[in-house]
Amino acid sequence: MKIFPIPILCLVLLCFCAAFTEAEYLKYKDPKQPLNVRIKDLMMRMTIEEKIGQMSQIERKLASPDILKKYFIGSVLSGGGSVPAPKASAESWVNMVNELQKGALSTRLGIPMIYGIDAVHGHNNVYNATIFPHNVGLGVTRDPELLKRIGAATALEVRATGIQYAFAPCIAVCRDPRWGRCYESYSEDHKIVQSMTEIIPGLQGDLPNNSRKGVPFVAGKTKVAACAKHFVGDGGTVKGIDENNTVIDYNGLLSIHMPAYLDSIRKGVATVMVSYSSWNGKKMHANYDLVTGFLKNKLKFRGFVISDWQGIDKITDPPHSNYSYSVQAGVLAGLDMVMLPENFTEFIDELTSQVKTNIIPMSRINDAVRRILRVKFVMGLFENPLADLSLKNQLGSQEHRELAREAVRKSLVLLKNGKRANEPLVPLPKKVPKILVAGSHADNLGNQCGGWTMEWQGVQGNDLTVGTTILSAVKKTVDPSTQVVYTKNPDSNFVRTNKFSYAIVVVGEVPYAETFGDSKNLSIIEPGPSTIKNVCGAVKCIVVVVSGRPVVMEPYVAHIDALVAAWLPGTEGQGVADVLFGDYGFIGKLARTWFRSVDQLPMNAGDLHYDPLFPFGNVIGSCLNYNIYIPICMHDKKVDAI
Numbered sequence: 001m002k003i004f005p006i007p008i009l010c011l012v013l014l015c016f017c018a019a020f021t022e023a024e025y026l027k028y029k030d031p032k033q034p035l036n037v038r039i040k041d042l043m044m045r046m047t048i049e050e051k052i053g054q055m056s057q058i059e060r061k062l063a064s065p066d067i068l069k070k071y072f073i074g075s076v077l078s079g080g081g082s083v084p085a086p087k088a089s090a091e092s093w094v095n096m097v098n099e100l101q102k103g104a105l106s107t108r109l110g111i112p113m114i115y116g117i118d119a120v121h122g123h124n125n126v127y128n129a130t131i132f133p134h135n136v137g138l139g140v141t142r143d144p145e146l147l148k149r150i151g152a153a154t155a156l157e158v159r160a161t162g163i164q165y166a167f168a169p170c171i172a173v174c175r176d177p178r179w180g181r182c183y184e185s186y187s188e189d190h191k192i193v194q195s196m197t198e199i200i201p202g203l204q205g206d207l208p209n210n211s212r213k214g215v216p217f218v219a220g221k222t223k224v225a226a227c228a229k230h231f232v233g234d235g236g237t238v239k240g241i242d243e244n245n246t247v248i249d250y251n252g253l254l255s256i257h258m259p260a261y262l263d264s265i266r267k268g269v270a271t272v273m274v275s276y277s278s279w280n281g282k283k284m285h286a287n288y289d290l291v292t293g294f295l296k297n298k299l300k301f302r303g304f305v306i307s308d309w310q311g312i313d314k315i316t317d318p319p320h321s322n323y324s325y326s327v328q329a330g331v332l333a334g335l336d337m338v339m340l341p342e343n344f345t346e347f348i349d350e351l352t353s354q355v356k357t358n359i360i361p362m363s364r365i366n367d368a369v370r371r372i373l374r375v376k377f378v379m380g381l382f383e384n385p386l387a388d389l390s391l392k393n394q395l396g397s398q399e400h401r402e403l404a405r406e407a408v409r410k411s412l413v414l415l416k417n418g419k420r421a422n423e424p425l426v427p428l429p430k431k432v433p434k435i436l437v438a439g440s441h442a443d444n445l446g447n448q449c450g451g452w453t454m455e456w457q458g459v460q461g462n463d464l465t466v467g468t469t470i471l472s473a474v475k476k477t478v479d480p481s482t483q484v485v486y487t488k489n490p491d492s493n494f495v496r497t498n499k500f501s502y503a504i505v506v507v508g509e510v511p512y513a514e515t516f517g518d519s520k521n522l523s524i525i526e527p528g529p530s531t532i533k534n535v536c537g538a539v540k541c542i543v544v545v546v547s548g549r550p551v552v553m554e555p556y557v558a559h560i561d562a563l564v565a566a567w568l569p570g571t572e573g574q575g576v577a578d579v580l581f582g583d584y585g586f587i588g589k590l591a592r593t594w595f596r597s598v599d600q601l602p603m604n605a606g607d608l609h610y611d612p613l614f615p616f617g618n619v620i621g622s623c624l625n626y627n628i629y630i631p632i633c634m635h636d637k638k639v640d641a642i
């Protein structure tokens with residue numbers, strides 16, 4: 001028997017061990033490898049089926065671990081109101097997402113899926129989450145740092161449920177309040193919208209100093225991938241008709257609707273969603289020049305482009321009338337991930353066949369997959385694909401509710417204060433014998449939250465989630481000796497005979513979303529106008545308007561003593577009472593023009609003919625007119641000395 005000399009034995013063993021580890025070592029799974037090396041290594045291993053699976057985002061109702069495994073699905077979403085169970089807890093969300101994730105991880109290459117949801121004013125599909133004011137109110141605050149904190153809180157609440165991707169922010173520049181999505185827009189002024197993109201580093205984390213332009217960035221397990229939407233011109237459609245045609249020249253598109261995309265990309269936004277709308281008659285979902293030519297090539301956006309819900313179906317009119325064409329036009333225009341709420345196998349089959357017949361070049365598929373994988377690698381999804389319950393107490397936490405309450409305070413706009421200059425009604429006295437609270441929106445959490453809350457279209461009433469109505473906030477704020485009488489729609493005789501010191505009337509719009517919110521008349525619903533008439537005709541009154549946009553007010557404004565725009569404040573109604581009763585000052589300035597009558601529309605600040613009821617930037621009764629508030633008006637500090 002020949003004895004190997006020791007050094008040779010060592011060498012043999014070494015080779016054996018190296019060969020063994022090499023078999024186990026997958027470069028793409030090594031977080032120490034550079035990003036591009038990981039992407040390249042993984043792409044090299046992928047089949048066409050695996051690549052097209054990555055491009056498919058399916059609705060959770062279609063998803064199961066087996067489906068994810070069988071079709072190599074890259075992403076799952078919850079549509080508005082699509083929840084694992086009514087009033088589901090953080091645990092049941094986490095379990096659902098993790099179960100699906102295990103399906104994805106059990107595939108040959110184990111590429112994790114990314115789960116997306118419309119967390120557009122807080123984590124708004126989830127019971128007991130903090131619901132922040134809708135964007136129309138946040139634009140009023142003109143406070144980017146506040147937006148960043150809201151983004152960070154939202155990211156924590158979304159992660160608390162195991163979800164890694166929020167379809168927010170909407171950076172539409174709404175130019176016509178008749179649009180049913182106007183409340184999703186921060187302002188008619190693109191500069192305000194641009195500054196509000198600070199919510200992106202809140203959601204995703206601060207961009208490292210050495211990051212390259214356009215490269216997406218998401219800071220890990222307490223942050224989520226964000227989505228700037230809807231690219232581009234969604235807020236500029238004719239007469240504010242949802243999903244319609246934005247008629248504007250190239251310079252107009254670039255100077256009004258595009259700027260906030262530059263800010264978002266500079267801040268490392270991970271994804272961009274394409275708009276349903278058309279630009280000068282061309283559907284954005286099929287617009288190669290803007291999606292690929294401008295967004296990807298000129299602006300150097302390196303994250304992924306996602307379609308809207310059935311966005312490719314709607315490339316044709318009627319939708320889905322030529323699906324082959326839709327897939328071809330959408331993917332060739334530059335869509336990387338396609339949102340598929342219905343028949344996802346139809347998409348996969350169609351796209352596969354178009355790639356196999358060279359209608360869609362493989363290079364286009366590779367571009368899409370490279371972008372999707374880049375986001376997944378950057379955010380650490382391969383290292384941390386499964387969620388735990390460590391963040392569950394973040395959902396609706398007291399700290400986040402305090403933040404939302406601060407946002408509510410800063411989003412209120414005082415439009416009128418007293419019938420005469422020297423007779424202001426606000427701040428309302430806390431200690432009086434008896435006050436009246438009235439109106440359809442005084443004790444209605446659902447109305448306060450608006451659309452995209454628990455359900456896509458929102459829900460009326462107080463059972464939808466946990467929060468504070470304006471009525472209960474008023475009761476908590478007044479002196480214990482003050483009697484608060486609440487009547488939804490009192491007649492004038494009741495008001496007159498009751499000897500109220502004053503009345504608070506809360507009226508407005510009922511919840512809506514998207515096309516269902518399109519309105520030609522922008523009138524507040526009955527009995528709102530009657531309540532204003534009955535109450536304000538009989539006693540000194542303040543009207544608080546809860547609405548997703550300016551609404552018709554001119555006929556009533558002379559009869560009311562004070563008027564406040566509260567927008568859609570969300571669950572923390574206490575913020576309204578904080579300011580009405582003077583614990584904090586009014587600091588909000590209109591971020592939209594308040595029209596007199598709908599026939600003036602569209603009418604925006606800077607227009608040649610500008611004759612609003614209340615102008616953009618309106619400060620009536622705020623810091624400038626309100627001596628006592630001057631020291632605090634920029635700071636939302638508590639008023640000590642009233």
Ligand SMILES: *[C@@H]1O[C@H](CO)[C@@H](O)[C@H](O)[C@H]1NC(C)=O
Nearest residue numbers: 205206207208209210211219
């Ligand atoms: C970027 O650099 C500045 C100073 O140049 C530093 O204050 C900041 O913390 C850095 N930010 C990050 C995210 O590294």
Ligand SMILES: *[C@@H]1O[C@H](CO)[C@@H](O)[C@H](O)[C@H]1NC(C)=O
Nearest residue numbers: 241243244245277278281317
């Ligand atoms: C815009 O709306 C009109 C009226 O509803 C409709 O006929 C037209 O097809 C729409 N255009 C687009 C591009 O959606």
Ligand SMILES: *[C@@H]1O[C@H](CO)[C@@H](O)[C@H](O)[C@H]1NC(C)=O
Nearest residue numbers: 321322323324325326328329
């Ligand atoms: C559908 O679109 C395809 C691809 O553009 C085209 O070849 C075909 O003729 C269209 N079919 C119909 C029925 O319009």
Ligand SMILES: *[C@@H]1O[C@H](CO)[C@@H](O)[C@H](O)[C@H]1NC(C)=O
Nearest residue numbers: 342343344345346347349350
């Ligand atoms: C989905 O589309 C495929 C292919 O077009 C079709 O065969 C199938 O019946 C569709 N399934 C459903 C549930 O509509």
Ligand SMILES: *[C@@H]1O[C@H](CO)[C@@H](O)[C@H](O)[C@H]1NC(C)=O
Nearest residue numbers: 128392393394395396397466
């Ligand atoms: C809501 O969340 C808070 C904070 O996590 C928790 O203390 C509370 O019990 C929850 N309420 C309900 C009704 O689930």
Ligand SMILES: *[C@@H]1O[C@H](CO)[C@@H](O)[C@H](O)[C@H]1NC(C)=O
Nearest residue numbers: 517518519520521522523524
């Ligand atoms: C305003 O339009 C809506 C439909 O968008 C309609 O239901 C309502 O009755 C109209 N209101 C008035 C006062 O005309």
